[in-house]
Amino acid sequence: MVPxxxxxxxxxxxPSQHETPADFDPSLIPTSAQIPIPPGTYASIAEMVPxxxxxxxxxxxxxxxxxxxxxxxxxADIAIVGEGPGQSEDEQGLPFVGKSxxxxxKILQSVRLSSENDVYICNVVKCRPPGNRTPTPQETEACKxxxxxxxxxxxxxxxxxxxxxxxxxxxxxxxxxxKIRGQWLEWQGxxxxxxxxxAYLLRNPSREPNSPKWLMWKDIQAIRAKLAELAS
Ligand code: URA
Numbered sequence: 001m002v003p004x005x006x007x008x009x010x011x012x013x014x015p016s017q018h019e020t021p022a023d024f025d026p027s028l029i030p031t032s033a034q035i036p037i038p039p040g041t042y043a044s045i046a047e048m049v050p051x052x053x054x055x056x057x058x059x060x061x062x063x064x065x066x067x068x069x070x071x072x073x074x075x076a077d078i079a080i081v082g083e084g085p086g087q088s089e090d091e092q093g094l095p096f097v098g099k100s101x102x103x104x105x106k107i108l109q110s111v112r113l114s115s116e117n118d119v120y121i122c123n124v125v126k127c128r129p130p131g132n133r134t135p136t137p138q139e140t141e142a143c144k145x146x147x148x149x150x151x152x153x154x155x156x157x158x159x160x161x162x163x164x165x166x167x168x169x170x171x172x173x174x175x176x177x178x179k180i181r182g183q184w185l186e187w188q189g190x191x192x193x194x195x196x197x198x199a200y201l202l203r204n205p206s207r208e209p210n211s212p213k214w215l216m217w218k219d220i221q222a223i224r225a226k227l228a229e230l231a232s
Pocket of ligand 1: 085096097101
C-alpha cells in the first residue's frame with residue numbers, strides 16, 4: 001500500500017470515538033511518516049503498543065526487537081522523556097532498564113520518588129537507533145505523534161526532558177543542555193524542566209560542586225519542591 005492510500009487509515013477514529021472496528025488490522029498501520037496520527041487517536045497508552053510494534057514510519061522499525069513505549073504510572077504527575085531505547089531496552093521492551101535506568105532510579109529515590117508510582121517514563125523515539133546513535137530529526141518527527149499522544153493521555157503536571165535530544169524532540173528548542181538544564185520552561189501549557197541525561201552523568205562521575213552530578217541532585221530537589229508546591 002503506497003503512503004497516499006494510507007493517509008486516511010486513521011479516519012475511523014475520531015477523537016470521541018475509540019471503538020476499533022472488528023475488521024481493523026493494526027499490522028496495516030502506520031507504515032509511513034506521511035500518515036498523520038491525530039491527537040485523540042488512542043484511548044489509552046496500551047492501544048498504542050500494537051501500532052508501535054508494527055510501525056515503519058521511519059527506518060528504525062527495521063531494527064527493533066521490541067518497540068519501547070513507556071513504563072511507570074500512566075497517571076503520574078511527572079513524565080520523564082529520554083532519547084531512545086538502548087540494547088537492554090530494545091530486548092525488554094521497557095525504557096530506562098539498563099545502566100542509565102539504574103542511575104535514574106537512584107536519582108528518583110534520592111527524593112523519595114518511585115519509578116513505579118510517581119513517574120511515567122518514555123522516549124522521543126520508540127525504536128532503538130542502531131549502535132545507540134542519536135535519532136535523526138526525521139526519525140524524531142516520525143515518532144512524535146506517539147509521544148504527543150502519551151503526554152496527552154498521561155497529562156502530567158511536570159515533564160522532565162532528559163538530554164538535548166529530548167528537549168529538541170518535544171519542544172524544538174535547540175539550545176545546549178548545559179545552558180538550559182535546571183530551568184523551568186513552558187511548552188504547550190506544560191511545565192517542563194530540561195535535565196542532564198543519566199548517560200551523561202555516567203560519563204562524568206565527579207560529585208564536586210557544579211559538576212553535572214552535583215547539578216542533577218540540585219535539579220531533582222527543585223523538581224521535588226515544585227511537585228509539593230503544585231500539590232498544595
Ligand atoms: N537512554 C534513553 O534515552 N532512553 C532509554 O530508554 C534508555 C537509555
